[in-house]
Amino acid sequence: MATPAIRAVGLGKRYGKFHALRDLDLEVAPGEVVGYLGPNGAGKTTTIRLLLGFAHPTSGRAEIFGHDCQRRKTQAHRHLAYVPGEANLWPELTGAETLYLLGRVQGRVDAAYRGELVERFSLDPSKKVRAYSKGNRQKVLLIAALMSRPDLLVLDEPTSGLDPLMEQAFRLSVAEARDAGQSVFLSSHILSEVEALCDRVGILREGRLVEMGTLRQMRHLAELAVELTFDRPPPDLARVPGVTRVVVDGHRALLGVRGPIQPLLDALSGTNVQEFLSREPSLEELFLAHYGPDEVERDEGSPEQLTRQRALA
Numbered sequence: 001m002a003t004p005a006i007r008a009v010g011l012g013k014r015y016g017k018f019h020a021l022r023d024l025d026l027e028v029a030p031g032e033v034v035g036y037l038g039p040n041g042a043g044k045t046t047t048i049r050l051l052l053g054f055a056h057p058t059s060g061r062a063e064i065f066g067h068d069c070q071r072r073k074t075q076a077h078r079h080l081a082y083v084p085g086e087a088n089l090w091p092e093l094t095g096a097e098t099l100y101l102l103g104r105v106q107g108r109v110d111a112a113y114r115g116e117l118v119e120r121f122s123l124d125p126s127k128k129v130r131a132y133s134k135g136n137r138q139k140v141l142l143i144a145a146l147m148s149r150p151d152l153l154v155l156d157e158p159t160s161g162l163d164p165l166m167e168q169a170f171r172l173s174v175a176e177a178r179d180a181g182q183s184v185f186l187s188s189h190i191l192s193e194v195e196a197l198c199d200r201v202g203i204l205r206e207g208r209l210v211e212m213g214t215l216r217q218m219r220h221l222a223e224l225a226v227e228l229t230f231d232r233p234p235p236d237l238a239r240v241p242g243v244t245r246v247v248v249d250g251h252r253a254l255l256g257v258r259g260p261i262q263p264l265l266d267a268l269s270g271t272n273v274q275e276f277l278s279r280e281p282s283l284e285e286l287f288l289a290h291y292g293p294d295e296v297e298r299d300e301g302s303p304e305q306l307t308r309q310r311a312l313a
């Protein structure tokens with residue numbers, strides 16, 4: 001088996017008595033894009049700081065492409081590029097000078113790709129960093145990381161300052177990295193971004209990884225939304241196994257269904273269903289299944305995944 005891009009075994013970090021991260025087991029394969037989700041304070045940045053060797057674990061260990069993140073930090077760093085959520089750059093340098101300098105630090109630059117990225121992210125490299133907005137500073141760091149074409153991109157909420165157009169540029173760049181066989185570890189608050197980009201998703205809660213898997217594997221955690229339209233007032237479906245809630249609105253019934261849908265289909269046979277709409281839970285709904293709505297930053301861009309199935313009867 002190929003050496004994992006990231007491997008954490010029982011990784012933990014305590015600050016005094018406070019557990020910022022507990023017992024994390026995690027593997028990211030070469031070429032895999034993994035999303036890392038959690039509300040503020042869940043331990044995402046702590047995990048990334050441990051992976052980068054910027055903090056010492058109080059338990060367990062982590063490796064980047066087989067190199068221990070603490071003892072073989074230099075070797076580990078040869079494989080990765082990191083983008084923090086906050087871009088602290090040299091204010092007196094221009095964007096171009098900054099990219100040059102960061103390229104020297106990384107030790108490798110795909111110059112043609114750098115030019116393409118500068119265009120794609122609409123960055124004016126002649127301006128001084130101090131004149132850049134937060135979003136533009138963030139772009140400089142993203143371009144610097146991407147242009148080095150690392151084996152592993154570690155991105156800590158990298159799109160926090162970007163507008164929707166630049167978010168598209170970012171998604172394209174991550175897809176390109178994946179197609180080139182690079183791994184991506186992406187911590188994010190933006191659920192639609194993670195949903196669109198990631199092969200697997202980890203959900204962190206109070207320092208513990210509470211879910212890890214593909215979205216398909218995680219869909220079972222939240223209920224299916226079903227909307228039925230009848231040619232008369234709906235029958236009573238509240239007692240059908242798996243149905244968690246029913247709201248009736250005229251000839252329509254809105255249902256939540258958990259587990260197999262067959263009992264509902266059985267209950268509907270013989271009724272005159274005009275329309276049957278079902279929607280798989282989005283990542284946002286999965287996330288809400290783990291947290292209260294107050295803990296989740298709203299993500300208006302979350303795509304609706306409606307499947308329309310015409311009259312069953």
Ligand SMILES: Nc1ncnc2c1ncn2[C@@H]1O[C@H](COP(=O)(O)OP(=O)(O)OP(=O)(O)O)[C@@H](O)[C@H]1O
Binds near residue numbers: 044
């Ligand atoms: N140096 C430190 N000393 C004490 N506590 C810390 C330290 N660094 C982080 N913590 C605590 O550890 C917890 C996890 O923090 P972390 O920054 O990893 O969260 P996060 O998931 O990245 O949150 P955010 O989305 O807000 O960036 C928080 O409660 C934080 O206050």
